[in-house]
Amino acid sequence: MTPPTDDLLDRHDLDTWLARALLSSGRLSAELLRQGLQAARDGREGGGTSLARRLVGAQLCEAAELRQLLSQAEGARLRKARSRVWEAGLRVADYQLTQRLGAGGMGEVWRATHLPTGAERALKTLTFADPALLLRFQREA
Known part of the structure; x- marks a missing residue:
């Protein structure tokens, strides 16, 4: 397992969210994103490259643009996790x-x-x- 990183571009757990965001904005095609996601998943076991890093490396997106998008996802995920209420019966x-x-x-x-x-x-x-x-x-x- 690869250690956690502070750079959102290296976060594999945000790959699917990023692909959906880029697809819904019309920024990249479904086929291109599908291929990028598959390559990121295939390489994950060996500490491979995240979808974001692949897109930046292929010069399809700017790193700053993806960091901004991913920070929105991370913020929403943390807010949801913090609001989770554990209670008997759940x-x-x-x-x-x-x-x-x-x-x-x-x-x-x-x-x-x-x-x-x-x-x-x-x-x-x-x-x-x-x-x-x-x-x-x-x-x-």
């Missing part, structure tokens, strides 16, 4: 939260029922959608 994938067990600097721990099997599990929720925090969370798993 369904998260195949789990239903039943009881809050505790909280810490990264988020909360909930007792949850795995709906297909009825098994009780502890789920850790993240408070903020921050790449560095996500990496720390994955290391602790």
